[in-house]
Amino acid sequence: MRAAVTPRMTALIAGALLLQLGFVLSYVGAFHHPQPHRVPIAVVAPERTAQQVVQKINAIPGHPLKATAADERAARAQLREGDTSGALIVNPQSRNDRLLVAGAGGASTATAVESVITQAEQSQKRTVSVVDAVPAQPGDARGLSSFYLVVGWTVGGYLFAALLGVSKGARPASVRRAAARLLAAVPYAVVSGLGGAAIVGPVLGALNDHFLALSALGALVVFGAAAVTIAFQVLFGVLGIGVTVLLFVVLGNPSAGGAYGSDLLPPFWRAIGSALPNGAATHAVRHLVYFSGHGITGNMAVLVAYALGGVLTTVAAATLMHRRLSPELDPAGARA
Secondary structure (H helix, E strand, C coil): CCCCCCHHHHHHHHHHHHHHHHHHHHHHHHHCCCCCCCEEEEEECCHHHHHHHHHHHHCCCCCCEEEEECCHHHHHHHHHCCCCCEEEECCCCCCEEEEEECHHHCHHHHHHHHHHHHHHHHHCCCEEEEEECCCCCCCCHHHCHHHHHHHHHHHHHHHHHHHHHHHHCCCCCCHHHHHHHHHHHHHHHHHHHHHHHHHHHHHCCCCCCCHHHHHHHHHHHHHHHHHHHHHHHHHHCCHHHHHHHHHHHHHHCCCCCCCCCHHHCCHHHHHHHHHCHHHHHHHHHHHHHHCCCCCCHHHHHHHHHHHHHHHHHHHHHHHHHHHHHCCCECCCCCEC
């Protein structure tokens, strides 16, 4: 047993167990009890009525919604641009109001808004008619295609880097080889972006009419995932793959706003979602396809930061490691 189970093997097994338990904790923790939290909606009504309705909605226990007053034109524009998840149009001359939702932004969020508003209307002895003003495309069931597309891109990126590490060694032997791995990830990322966009568009008809934009976004996602994985491998060796799984799978996927919108997740997952590539990319895909690209500047900044950070960390760590292991090298990297 002592010969077979070395300290290094024990550490790897312990790491795998922690990742497994972390996976269960993260996914069940994120999804076991979804509750809306300050989901933005607009209230359309005469000025005095609007303020009363806004106050009543914002006073609902638990603060599931965050209501603001707006005129109908502005409310519809906010809905089309993804700046709000619903628009309640109050009719003072009737006991029936209208609720406009954006199913394309996530069916779970739209359903949560509908449920909260329906209960609030019933408490006032009113009724509400629900209209999906920004529906998902026919092939995009419950608006989940964007999330699964990003999952595929992310998995492809870190698998590419992990396979390079397994076949060539987790830590590149030189700065040049580290750079070569990063360069090899570029054509792979481009092909992956094109392939993913083709599958969800022309092949399956899930996300149509945005082929080039989705391809470019996909290439960035895949390259970023690969660059971060390569960086972790340079820093931690084979354990870097486990760190990558922790970042992208254990933390990234449940917080990305896929199965449940980010506004329905517990505080921890809600807080980290937009700062991780999975959440940033999922939001960017949805807004490219359904909301004319509004509100994705921050998402793109996050994705670029991970890609650039992966490249810089890989080069810097490989350079320092190579100099430490090769003292005969001069500062320029040439042999004396």
